[in-house]
Amino acid sequence: MSEVFIELRNIEKRFAGVHALDDVSLTIRQGEIHCLAGENGSGKSTVIKVMSGVYRPDSGEILIDGQPVHKLTPIESIDRGVQVIYQDFSLFGNLTVAENLALNTELREKRRFVNWRSVRALARRALDELGVDIDPNADLETLSTAGKQLVAIARALMSDARLLIMDEPTTALTGKEVETLFRIVRDIQRRGIAILFVSHKMREMLEISERITVIRNGRKVAEGPTSDFNEGSITRHMTGHDISSESYRWQPSPGAPPAPRLEIKGLSKPGAFSDLDLAIRPGEIVGLSGLLGSGRTEVALSLFGMEPGYSGTIEIDGQPVRLDSVGRAIAAGIAYVPEDRLSEGLFLSQSIDRNILATSYDAIANYLVIDRAKARAMTADMIRSLQIATPTGEKLVSELSGGNQQRVVLARWLLTNAKVMVLNGPTVGVDVGSKAAIHHIIRDLAVNQGLAVLMISDDVLELVGNCNRIVLMHRGRFVADVDTATISEEEISDQLKSFK
């Protein structure tokens, strides 16, 4: 067992009287891959900030190489070899890859003039060392997210790093890019550099790490070698209770099956998708999956009237509807929960109440005047029934966690008496506890209000747990329609991977 590089002992940190960290201890050994697991708001980022010297703990000790460090500053932390790769990477899109890599070195050496030859040489060496093929003369913003991340890693390694902290590094990566990242992480580890992986994705933690520390509500609740954990136990530690993983199966009422709520026939749009047929009955949740670029998002958008110019027919309750604007789609009873709720689904700087009511103002207005009492009653009812964690609806949506924000989006559509709900990545960036709750809400909606739900997701497990049928899409066509009762999750994943 190798020696300890950095150790946090009994760290406590309060913000305005609230315990952000309460007696947290964490040991990272030289050259190990360690996972710090916890839900959003559990204190993960506070731990990072303590280790990188951004926050000073109220009490407790930090030891580096067995020596106590008093007053760790950001500069000292970097000098000691702690490097953080933030989620936004802190890179400069308008500068070349080479300059992005060289800036730290130039600044550390307090240079006043730029020697472009040495900038390129430094960059070339850093990229070669990481073994990645990126053109150092390219502008950074022309790179993919994965490429930018590799540049950020290369930059961090340039300053004699001994510990690399990666904050949610896999969030924006595709499956293949995650594999590449893991390969590189293991390469880095071989050089004796420790890696702290901060994540809430169980699969990835179990795959990559050697040891895991779980924190919940600012307290350490578990730690140990990865072999001691499995998905269920991590979930339990992260959420504090068992998450029921029972799956939902829609039961059509006995007798004749009800007529489809939503039926699309021969739906085509040049360059996006062609000849799609699908029927969803009331209460049914149908999954839709496919690689990025398969056309699945375009299907969702055309159902919501954002891709006019399709051909084919869309029927709701047997009535053909023409969905060539968002207004018409809403009027026809379609609700859409977008892929990126922050930029497409919510008005972040507005209150919860106003977000919930955004599509319902016509219903609560007497001519031009909003009926405030009615509005308040409606939103209070929604906050209660969807268990949105907030003392008041006046609070800004931006202050809520991801899971609660998603509930606000759902609440908005509940009020419109939608007949069809299209969910695009309903639980992306939502932690385990909230995920289960959101699934429950969706199922209840389907059953109680007879909604037809189309659930688009990358998460096969999520689809298997909620849907009777999963439609797989590839290059703009529905290529398979599988019954989740007869096929395993692995088989679906394998089928998805075979689409290249």
Added chain:
Amino acid sequence: MVLFRRSETIIATILVLAMIAIGLVNPAFWQLDNMFSLLRSNVVIGIMALGVLMVMLSGGFDVSFPAFAVASMYLTVKGMLYFGYVGVFLPFLVSVAIGVLCGCLNGFFVYKFRMVPLIVTLGTGSMVRGFLLGVVGTSIVNIDRFPPVLIEFAKAEVFSVVKSDGTHSGLTAMVLLYFGLALLVHLVLRHTMIGRSVYALGCGAEAANRVGFNLKKTIFFIYCSAGALAGFAGILHCSMIWLANPRDFVGMDLEVIAAVVLGGASIFGGRGSVLGTMLGVFMLVMVQNSLIIMKVDTTWQLVVVGIIIVIATVATAWRDRKRQA
């Protein structure tokens, strides 16, 4: 291939095409004295544009420089008259110093209070202009009182020709000052760390801070440099036109910003170059010059400047979006 993707190449191409087109419509365009006067008109607006470029690169916006320029020149000329000073170097130094002081004001508000640069410079520009007219005076220093030493200085020419009809036309040596300053700004932006920090700041203050740039230094450097360039442009301008008018440079902000945007600088910061800006300035001055040659009413020139701003902004925004896709 890289050459074709650079904005400067595109601007230069458009410029050459426009020059050919204008020359076809009006052959007088290519005459030597028109070229000389064209270059001459580049000097003052060009020097101001260098300052605006730096502010825009950092993601800021500056509308205060015309006020700073006019304050620097008017105070300096008034001072020269009051003390009866004869000389060139010191007045230029004083004018630049006044510009730096005004620029400091901008830097202070932008850094200390994290205020939006557009609002800050709107305020400081207005303050400085009002102060100048209210406290220092509103009278124009005409040619009869204007310091002859400055007039003599600005009369210097690089070379001159005597035309067939006996009149003389020459290229003012002031273009050398402009080119010299442009080279200096280019070197600073491209080859010094403070220059690179301007680009970094234009991409994101938080990221620049995390990498270890001293943003206070960078912001003060940017606004003081812009002020200095405005002060320099001011005193040079009055020397070239032989009078100091405290109400000069009204509406100049729009023209200069148009030129910088035309030169490929992004209004969101982080992108732009000295060469591009010089081309942009040349293009704008050329268009205005041609409108005059073609006897288009001056009010219509405003319309043209407005159209140029809109087209150039759309083009750069479209370019930036395409790059990120």
